[in-house]
Structure formats: C-alpha cells, structure tokens
Amino acid sequence: xxGNDMLDRARKLFAAVDAKPTERSIGIAISYAPVRLWHxxxxxxxxxxxxxxxxIGTGTPAMSGEASGNFLFGxxxxxxxxxxxxxxxxxxxxxxxxxIGTAHAMxxxxxxxxxxxxxxxxxxxxxxxAFLTVEPERRVGPNRLAQLAMFFMFTQTITFMVVTGxxxxxxxxxxxxxxxxxxxxxxxISPNSQDVHTWHHLGLWVIxxxxxxxxxxxxxxxxxxxxxxxx
Amino acid sequence: MGGATETFYSVIRRQGMTRRSFHKFCSLTAAxxxxxxxxxxxxxxxxxxxxxxxxxxxxxxECTCCSESxxxxxxxxxxxxxxxMISLDYDDTIMAAAGLQAEAILEETRAKYRGRYVLxxxxxxxxxxxxxxxxxxxxPFVEKLRSMAEESMAIIAWGTCASWGCVQAAKPNPTGAAxxxxxxxxxxxxxxxxxxxxxxxxSGLVTFITxxxxxxxxxxxxxxxxxxxxxxxxKCYRRSHFDAGQFVEEWDDKxxxxxxxxxxxxxxxxxxYNACSALRWNGGVSFPIQSGHGCFGCSEDGFxxxxxxxxxxxxxxxxxxxxxxxxxxxxxxxxVGLTVAAHAAVTAVKRLTHKPDRAAHKSKPx
Numbered sequence: 026x027x028g029n030d031m032l033d034r035a036r037k038l039f040a041a042v043d044a045k046p047t048e049r050s051i052g053i054a055i056s057y058a059p060v061r062l063w064h065x066x067x068x069x070x071x072x073x074x075x076x077x078x079x080x081i082g083t084g085t086p087a088m089s090g091e092a093s094g095n096f097l098f099g100x101x102x103x104x105x106x107x108x109x110x111x112x113x114x115x116x117x118x119x120x121x122x123x124x125i126g127t128a129h130a131m132x133x134x135x136x137x138x139x140x141x142x143x144x145x146x147x148x149x150x151x152x153x154x155a156f157l158t159v160e161p162e163r164r165v166g167p168n169r170l171a172q173l174a175m176f177f178m179f180t181q182t183i184t185f186m187v188v189t190g191x192x193x194x195x196x197x198x199x200x201x202x203x204x205x206x207x208x209x210x211x212x213x214i215s216p217n218s219q220d221v222h223t224w225h226h227l228g229l230w231v232i233x234x235x236x237x238x239x240x241x242x243x244x245x246x247x248x249x250x251x252x253x254x255x256x
Numbered sequence: 257m258g259g260a261t262e263t264f265y266s267v268i269r270r271q272g273m274t275r276r277s278f279h280k281f282c283s284l285t286a287a288x289x290x291x292x293x294x295x296x297x298x299x300x301x302x303x304x305x306x307x308x309x310x311x312x313x314x315x316x317x318e319c320t321c322c323s324e325s326x327x328x329x330x331x332x333x334x335x336x337x338x339x340x341m342i343s344l345d346y347d348d349t350i351m352a353a354a355g356l357q358a359e360a361i362l363e364e365t366r367a368k369y370r371g372r373y374v375l376x377x378x379x380x381x382x383x384x385x386x387x388x389x390x391x392x393x394x395x396p397f398v399e400k401l402r403s404m405a406e407e408s409m410a411i412i413a414w415g416t417c418a419s420w421g422c423v424q425a426a427k428p429n430p431t432g433a434a435x436x437x438x439x440x441x442x443x444x445x446x447x448x449x450x451x452x453x454x455x456x457x458x459s460g461l462v463t464f465i466t467x468x469x470x471x472x473x474x475x476x477x478x479x480x481x482x483x484x485x486x487x488x489x490x491k492c493y494r495r496s497h498f499d500a501g502q503f504v505e506e507w508d509d510k511x512x513x514x515x516x517x518x519x520x521x522x523x524x525x526x527x528x529y530n531a532c533s534a535l536r537w538n539g540g541v542s543f544p545i546q547s548g549h550g551c552f553g554c555s556e557d558g559f560x561x562x563x564x565x566x567x568x569x570x571x572x573x574x575x576x577x578x579x580x581x582x583x584x585x586x587x588x589x590x591x592v593g594l595t596v597a598a599h600a601a602v603t604a605v606k607r608l609t610h611k612p613d614r615a616a617h618k619s620k621p622x
Contacts, residue, residue, distance in 0.1 A: 082569060082582070084520040085501040087511050097501030154599070156606055196527075200475065200485045209476055216420075216477055216557040219527040223570055223581050230585020234592045241596040245603055 060130055063119050066111065071236070073108035074186075075229055077101050082226050106194060113187050133175040143169060171242065178235040182228055189225045193218065264303040264466065278303075285463045288456055288535075289472075290482055302467045309466045310365055310373040312404060313347035316397045317390050317424045317433050318379025322415040323349050325452035328538070329459040345373075348392075359393050362400075366407050374465055375408035375443075377401065377436050379417045380424070384432030398439060405440045410471050412446050412461065413437070419447035419479075420557040427561055437478065446471045447478040451554035454535050457483045477557075479529065488525035488551050491533040494518070512548065522566040523550030530555040 080101055088095040123130045137143045150170035152158045188208055195205030196218060215221050268278055279300060286295035315323075327350070346361045353361060365373055382389035387396030405411060413436045416422040424433040437445050448461060461480055464472050472480045489495065497503070497517040504512045504521050519526070525533070528551050532543040544551055550566070553559040563571035569580035579587075 084503045084568065087503055087505065087516060088501045092496040092500040092502060095500035095502065099499040099501075101501070156602060196487060197490070199490075200481070213476055217527065217553070217559065217562075219524060219553060219556065219562060219570055220558070222527060226569060226581035227585060230581065230589055233585065234589050237589060237592050237596055241600065245600065 057127075057129070059122050059126065060119075063115055063122070067115050067119075070108045070112040070115065071232060073104060074112060075233060077105035077108070078226070078229050081105060082222075082229075109187075109190050109194070112183070113191070116183060116187060132172050133180050136172060136176045147173060174235065174238065178231060179239075182231045182235070186225065186228045186232070189221050189228070193221055193225060262308050263306060264308050267308060268303075285460060285467075288460045289464055299463070299467050306467075306469065309409075309469060310345045310369050311376055311462065311466065312345055312362065312365055312373055312408070313349075313376045313378065314397075314401060314404060315348055315392070316377065316379030316381050316401065316417070317431070318415065318417045320349060320378070321452040322378045322417075322458070323347075325455045326458045327455075329455040362404060366404060370407045372409055373407070374410055374412060375404050376412040376414055376462075377418045378414040380421060380433050380435055381439055382424070382431035382433045383439070384430070389431040389433075401436070401439060405443055408443060409469075410444045410446065410465065411436060411440060412448060412465070413478075414448055414458070415453055416449045416451045416554060416559070419449040419555075422451060423560045425560075444471055445478055446474060446480060449479065449484075449555040449557075450530055451552075453555070454483075454531055454537060456535050457531055477529075483531045483535075484529045484555075486529065486531075486534070488528045488530055488533045488545070492525055492545055493533070494545060515548075518545060518548075518550040520568060521550050522564065522568055524553030524556070524559070524565075525551040528553040528556050 081098075085097055085101070088097050119130075120134065123134050146169040149158065150168045153160075154170065189211060191204045192208040192211035195202055195208055198204050200209070211221060212218060215224075265278065269275075279296070282300040282303070283296040286292075286299055289295070313323075345365055346358065348358060351358065351361075379390075381387055381396070381398035381401050383398060387398035390397040392400050413419045417424065417433075418436045421429075421433055421435045424431060425435070437447075446461070446465075448458060450457070460483070461472065464480075472482055475481045475484060477484075489498075492498075494515060494517045497515070498519055502511065502514075502516040503519050504516045506512065507521070517523070523545065525545060532551070533545065536543045536546070552565050553562075563580075567580065569582055571580050
C-alpha cells in the first residue's frame with residue numbers, strides 16, 4: 026500500500042540519516058538540485074520578509090500628499106504577505122522532498138538526538154570549530170553541528186513564523202477566512218495578538234542571527250575545503 | 257419579585273412606557289445586534305410572551321465603569337427598559353434595597369429561578385488569603401460569586417476585569433485577582449471585555465439574552481462575535497493613512513493635525529477586538545482614535561502589563577529585562593556577529609600559521 030511504502034521509506038531514510046558517514050554517495054548533484062532551488066527561493070523570500078517585516082514593525086516615514094494618492098505601506102505589506110506565501114509553499118514542498126528525496130534532504134527535519142554517535146560527531150565538529158582538529162567528519166551534506174543549528178534555529182523558527190504569520194494574517198482576513206480557521210488556535214494560547222506580533226518580530230532576529238552564522242560557516246567551509254560549492 | 261408569568265412587556269408597560277416606544281426599542285435593538293428586518297417583531301413577540309428572565313448583577317473588584325457606561329446607553333429607551341428589567345432584581349450599586357433586605361433578594365432569586373436567571377458579573381474576585389481582599393455582604397466575594405453562579409443559566413463577564421483580570425490583576429497581583437472563567441468553569445460564560453465595554457454593546461447583549469434565553473454566538477475567546485469579530489483597525493476611519501504609509505511621528509506634529517494614522521505612536525488598534533470604530537462612544541460622538549489618541553487595547557488580555565501604551569513594539573518581560581524585540585534581537589545579532597568576526601580572524605591566523613599541516617593533509621587521500 027502507498028501508506029506502508031511511505032512509512033517504510035521514511036524508516037529507511039531515518040536510518041540513513043542516523044547512519045555513519047559514508048564517502049560513497051551516488052547522484053548527489055541530481056538529488057540536491059531541488060534542495061538547492063528551494064534554498065535560493067527560500068533565501069530570497071526570507072530577505073524580502075525580513076526587510077518588509079522590519080519596516081512593518083517600525084512604520085515608514087510619512088508620505089506627502091493625499092492618502093488616496095499613496096499606498097506605500099499597503100505595497101510593503103503586500104510584498105511581505107506574498108513572500109510569506111512563497112516561503113510557506115516552498116517549505117511544504119521542501120517537507121515533501123524530504124519524504125521522497127535522499128536522506129540528506131531529511132536532515133533539517135530529523136535530528137537523532139538520542140544516538141550516541143550523533144553526539145560524538147557533534148563533539149567532533151565543535152572541536153573542529155574550536156581549531157582543535159582539522160578533518161570534518163562528514164563530506165556530504167551539512168555536518169552534525171550544522172544540522173543541529175538548522176533544526177533548532179531554522180526549521181523550528183520558520184515553522185513558528187509560518188504559523189504565527191498566518192494567524193496574524195487571518196486577523197486581517199477576518200474570522201471566517203481559512204487562515205483564521207486553520208491558524209486561529211494561536212490566539213487560544215496567546216489571547217492578545219499584541220504578544221503574537223512581538224514574538225513574530227523576535228523570530229525575525231532569530232533568523233537574522235541564524236543567517237549570520239550560516240553564511241559565515243558556508244563561506245569559511247568554501248574557502249577551507251577544496252571541492253565544496255557555495256551553491 | 258412579581259408573579260411567575262410576568263413578561264418583560266408587562267414590566268415595561270408598568271414603567272409607563274407606551275406600546276409605540278416599546279416597538280421602537282425592539283427595532284433599534286434588532287438593528288444594533290445586526291439582525292434581519294424580521295427580528296424586531298420576533299424580539300417584540302418574545303418580550304410580550306416569554307416570562308421575564310431575571311438578571312442578577314454582582315460587583316467584585318472593579319471601578320464601576322461598566323455600570324457607568326451601561327446607564328449611558330445612547331437611546332434613553334434602551335436604558336429605561338433595561339434598567340427597569342434589571343434593577344428589579346439585584347444590582348447593589350443602583351437598587352433601592354440595602355443590607356439584609358438586599359441579600360435576601362439574592363437567596364430568593366436563587367431559589368425561585370433555579371437555572372433560569374442570568375448572572376452578570378462586574379469586576380472579579382481576588383483569590384489570595386481566602387478572598388479576603390473583597391468582602392461583600394460580610395463574606396468574601398468569591399463565595400458569593402460561586403454560590404450565585406451555581407444556579408445560574410449563564411454568566412456575563414462584564415468588562416476587562418471579569419473577562420481578563422484588568423489592572424487589579426497586574427503584576428505582581430498581590431490580591432490574586434482572577435478573571436471569572438478561572439473561578440467558574442462549569443457554566444457558559446460570555447466575556448464582554450473593554451474598560452468599560454461600549455454602552456450599546458452591553459444593552460444589546462442583555463436584550464439578546466433576555467429575549468432569546470440563550471447566549472449569542474461566541475468566538476474563540478468567549479466574546480460575542482456580533483461585537484468582537486473585527487479589530488478597531490479593520491473599521492478605523494484613519495485606515496487609509498495606514499495603507500498610504502502616513503503616520504503621526506510626534507503628538508504635536510503637522511501629521512497629528514492632519515489626522516494621520518497613529519500606528520507609530522503605539523496605537524493598539526491593529527491588535528484589539530472591539531466595536532469602538534464602528535459604534536463609537538457617547539451616543540456615537542467619537543472614539544479614542546477620532547479624538548487623536550491611539551487605542552490602548554483595553555479590551556485585550558494583559559493590556560495593562562505590556563509596557564508603554566505609546567510603543568509599537570511592546571516590551572518582552574520573559575527575559576527578565578524590559579526590552580522590546582528589536583533591542584533583544586539586535587543585541588543577540590550583534591554578539592553573534594562579533595563572535596563570527598572573531599572566529600573568522602582566528603581561522604585566518606590559523607591558516608597562515610599552519611600552512612605545512614594543510615599541505616600534509618592534502619597529500620593524504622581522503
């Protein structure tokens with residue numbers, strides 16, 4: 026059955042993620058292409074969301090002229106919401122790809138925290154970043170430390186941002202909109218949406234912090250390691 | 257207390273109101289509740305035929321602004337009609353009876369209209385020290401509330417006190433003031449938040465409940481959807497300035513005089529569910545934003561504990577320091593940025609000093 030096949034597949038993928046690193050990976054470039062495409066669409070969406078989100082939080086300098094002749098804040102919010110949709114749909118496709126793609130595609134969603142070997146590899150990476158060792162544990166895909174950061178700072182935060190973002194969007198779209206029906210439960214947890222705005226705004230800074238570390242680590246890896254590609 | 261078959265209509269007529277006035281009241285109420293054109297006659301019919309539904313109005317820790325608002329309902333008919341309905345039973349602020357006589361009314365209603373009266377609660381009970389911070393009729397208010405709630409049909413939580421806790425529940429909340437739904441969990445509770453709620457909202461809801469004998473449709477937070485399903489922002493007459501990106505920067509700048517959006521001045525309209533921008537106040541005269549001041553968000557949970565009323569980004573207290581999201585975020589990003597820069601510097605130094613090592617590694621097949 027399809028359901029069983031999927032479960033089987035998922036189990037195998039999880040096992041592959043947990044498995045010891047291997048040098049032999051066939052067709053990495055091909056299986057990675059959709060992930061790379063997603064990565065850059067996602068990065069563009071995040072850049073747009075961060076910039077517009079910050080402006081939405083602080084407000085623009087006053088526009089001159091009549092209100093009827095201006096729609097600046099409206100356009101900024103439109104850009105924010107559109108980029109939000111792009112990011113959300115991309116994120117859903119990414120989850121789908123994690124389920125049907127290679128084990129590497131699963132890494133940002135599945136962190137085997139309960140495995141000893143996982144922590145050994147994390148320890149190794151910490152030593153590497155502390156300049157105590159040179160050789161990376163894994164040659165393919167993100168290392169274990171990167172995987173941890175991805176999962177806790179990126180995957181979790183983006184999920185939080187998508188959920189709170191749509192909940193806040195649902196307030197504007199009205200209580201009978203699908204956004205409110207699907208995400209309105211956020212306001213059962215936090216009745217005053219002022220708090221949701223605040224936490225959504227803090228999420229921006231988690232993403233900014235993550236991006237800083239992420240870009241640095243990638244550039245560093247690229248300059249230290251022959252054969253690693255920035256893309 | 258009157259006979260068991262007494263209707264609202266007979267009470268209203270006894271107050272000297274004409275049949276014409278009665279029908280005006282019914283149509284006005286139907287319109288303010290947003291009901292269809294036929295609703296006026298069904299309200300009239302219900303008020304004429306259904307037995308009168310007693311309302312008990314209790315006061316806990318509160319400032320009586322809900323009562324003050326209520327008796328200023330725009331249309332005098334509504335005020336007269338509802339006050340005659342309600343004051344007949346129990347409201348210690350405006351009823352004639354006092355002392356033991358007043359307390360006897362509670363017991364009588366409780367016994368006579370078991371499960372058929374509405375309990376309206378203004379204010380909330382303090383729970384610390386056994387409820388000793390609010391004594392009503394010689395007993396802690398929380399006991400009175402529990403005993404009256406037990407036999408009631410439904411409960412109206414008037415105002416932000418009863419709905420969310422309000423200023424008496426502000427941190428550190430020494431009296432342990434708690435909203436009604438923290439104390440009464442087995443009865444339907446309708447929250448009518450606002451400090452105070454709008455008079456027409458209050459009178460409209462009382463009429464709805466007494467007419468139809470049930471609570472109106474409530475939203476996720478337990479508020480009546482008919483008045484709390486849209487934010488101040490959604491019907492704000494300054495919304496076009498918001499969309500245009502025209503904001504007031506200072507209270508006395510030219511943009512304030514032009515009536516631009518108060519978003520940057522900390523207006524909580526975008527996060528506040530209430531009917532102010534639609535119904536307005538004092539008989540539809542104005543509402544805070546129209547008067548040039550941002551919305552406080554007085555009908556929202558915790559509005560009293562969110563720092564300044566004049567900040568767009570409110571402070572986050574969970575960190576133990578009073579900073580807003582931008583300050584916390586920028587500090588974190590700054591620290592991480594410096595760490596990254598330092599790490600990059602060390603990496604560069606290491607690469608310069610360990611060139612031979614790297615060459616050795618490269619020669620190994622890996």
